[in-house]
Amino acid sequence: MNFKLIKHVIxxxxxxxxxxxxxxxxxxxxxxxxxxxITIQYIPYYLETIKWGLLLFSTxxxxxxxxxxxxxxxxMILRYRDSKKLNVKLTPIGFLLGLSTGICPACITGLFPFxxxxxxxxxxxxxxxGLEIQVLSIILLLISTYLLLKENKDCKI
Numbered sequence: 815m816n817f818k819l820i821k822h823v824i825x826x827x828x829x830x831x832x833x834x835x836x837x838x839x840x841x842x843x844x845x846x847x848x849x850x851x852i853t854i855q856y857i858p859y860y861l862e863t864i865k866w867g868l869l870l871f872s873t874x875x876x877x878x879x880x881x882x883x884x885x886x887x888x889x890m891i892l893r894y895r896d897s898k899k900l901n902v903k904l905t906p907i908g909f910l911l912g913l914s915t916g917i918c919p920a921c922i923t924g925l926f927p928f929x930x931x932x933x934x935x936x937x938x939x940x941x942x943x944g945l946e947i948q949v950l951s952i953i954l955l956l957i958s959t960y961l962l963l964k965e966n967k968d969c970k971i
Contacts, residue, residue, distance in 0.1 A: 819963055823888035832891065836884040840912075844876060848916025868943060872918045875948040879912035882955035889962035905958045911951035915944050 823829045845851055857864065886905040940946055 819889070819892075820885060820959075823885060823892060829888050829892070832888050833884045836887050837880045840880040840883050840909075841876070844880070844913055844916060847913055848918070850917040853918065868945065869918055872915070872945055872948060875945065875952060876912070876915075876917045879908070879948065879951050879955065882952065882959060883909055883912065886955060886958050886962060889959065893962060905955065905962075908951045908955035908958060911947050911954065915947045915951070 824833050883905070886908075890905065
């Protein structure tokens with residue numbers, strides 16, 4: 815992988831600003847859509863019943879997804895500026911999968927669980943309570959990052 819290019823899209827201006835803005839916008843959208851701001855209020859009442867390992871893993875996964883989305887979008891901007899063409903298919907899928915699980919897939923409320931329930935599907939019926947979807951999102955975003963880095967190997971950075 816071209817880690818020099820990844821460092822560029824995270825640390826160099828204006829990409830560092832883009833990175834931070836995209837990361838925080840994704841996290842805010844994720845918190846709002848999953849209504850985690852409501853869920854977090856009830857954590858003190860259910861301290862004994864919370865599976866802290868799952869909550870920590872899902873929160874960390876959400877942060878990793880936000881990080882990878884910010885990198886992917888910066889790489890797409892860089893790619894588009896270099897060649898005026900863009901061939902990205904996995905980033906939007908990883909983005910939507912990341913949003914569909916929210917911060918905590920087991921306690922997610924809001925739009926996505928409602929849409930899933932229309933098809934008789936619940937994240938809680940999955941063996942790992944929706945963490946599989948977060949891991950799939952991370953894998954797709956990593957593949958997308960690799961493909962974008964491969965396309966950008968002609969970049970002069």
